């Protein structure tokens with residue numbers, strides 16, 4: 188039997204369009220508080236769109252999203268985005284150094300990030316503090332992803348949204364980041380929603396998994412559902428990913 | 431200049447026409463249209479100005495300035511089609527700059543409140559503001575598109591729209607002001623400003639022409655700063671909605 192948890196985020200019949208494209212179709216479901224849920228599915232399924240909805244970067248055209256049982260619209264956008272942090276898929280940087288990028292979340296609030304704290308965040312994601320003064324232009328794709336994760340952690344969000352954060356990382360780094368995220372989850376009880384195209388990763392780190400296709404959630408449950416899928420579409424998708 | 435010598439100036443139109451034909455530039459039609467339009471428009475404005483100057487009526491001065499602002503707005507708005515209500519924002523900026531300039535000039539008694547002064551200075555100020563608006567809007571639109579991921583990043587971290595657009599806004603404001611400042615550094619060395627040349631040819635004392643030109647140049651500095659900054663701060667809020675989201679094109 189699946190235990191019941193308080194939902195950190197709940198989607199109720201959520202629809203999202205861009206122009207004439209129907210991107211999310213009546214999405215309903217919950218992300219349990221203090222747990223790790225992965226979102227998997229082919230690219231273009233609407234995973235990134237779903238994550239941006241949770242952070243309030245976009246709003247649904249129909250339906251309702253609840254954050255900790257309150258409608259998302261009842262939160263001040265600035266407060267919401269500090270509590271619900273997102274590491275964006277493209278790991279965008281503002282021009283300047285790694286330190287300036289790590290400082291950014293605090294700078295926006297008129298606070299100062301101590302260099303010691305910045306160095307310790309870098310250490311968490313597996314970069315040494317020599318990187319603080321580096322210009323972000325000179326970082327590799329994987330290093331940018333690490334800085335982007337560290338930057339998202341500066342606000343200590345209660346809910347952490349991760350969009351394919353290990354896609355440019357090698358195996359060792361991937362493993363380090365997986366351990367870091369699991370550690371944050373157990374240490375602070377942070378709710379985590381993690382988009383990944385790596386099904387092994389979903390099995391390894393996540394309590395729950397949602398499978399999305401063409402804007403619909405076609406399967407949800409404990410991550411083990413990926414091992415021997417009952418749903419025909421999920422079975423095909425898993426087979427395709429293994430090949 | 432007699433009408434005969436004016437007619438002779440058409441030689442300067444024939445040269446590009448011949449060149450265009452010889453080198454197959456395909457610009458004959460446009461050259462002829464441009465020539466005909468400039469003859470009609472300038473003659474027309476000449477008669478209109480003569481009428482307004484003679485009448486010395488503030489109603490006609492006001493109408494002239496209103497038409498200038500209308501035409502300049504019409505011209506500049508195309509560059510800011512992505513920004514909601516851009517027509518009004520440009521118009522308000524131009525009206526403000528016109529009132530500011532004339533207020534200082536007439537208020538401090540720097541220039542007399544006559545049709546000659548008000549209309550010629552207005553023409554320069556409004557024309558210059560129009561060019562600045564176009565420069566600003568071009569650059570701002572490009573900055574927005576090129577750095578949309580940064581805007582989104584700052585919003586996602588809990589930044590306000592103003593914080594999210596700040597660096598693009600400043601870059602566009604600076605880029606539109608720089609040509610005005612730069613061109614003043616070489617003025618007199620590389621080029622004589624059009625108005626000064628005109629005054630000198632018409633027989634004015636060169637020193638007096640210079641004094642007047644200096645006034646115009648300083649005026650254009652204010653003009654550049656005020657136009658870019660005002661248009662910038664009027665424009666950026668419409669790119670966001672009240673949920674602090676970037677407004678999507680389809681909305």
Ligand SMILES: Nc1ncnc2c1ncn2[C@@H]1O[C@H](COP(=O)(O)OP(=O)(O)O)[C@@H](O)[C@H]1O
Nearest residue numbers: 205206208210229230231232233234235236237
């Ligand atoms: N702003 C937009 N305008 C038009 N189409 C969009 C926009 N954002 C996303 N899409 C489309 O929506 C679909 C889902 O995108 P996305 O959420 O990024 O999927 P995923 O993250 O699962 O790959 C894709 O087909 C994408 O092209």
Ligand SMILES: [Mg+2]
Nearest residue numbers: 234235236276
């Ligand atoms: Mg995506």
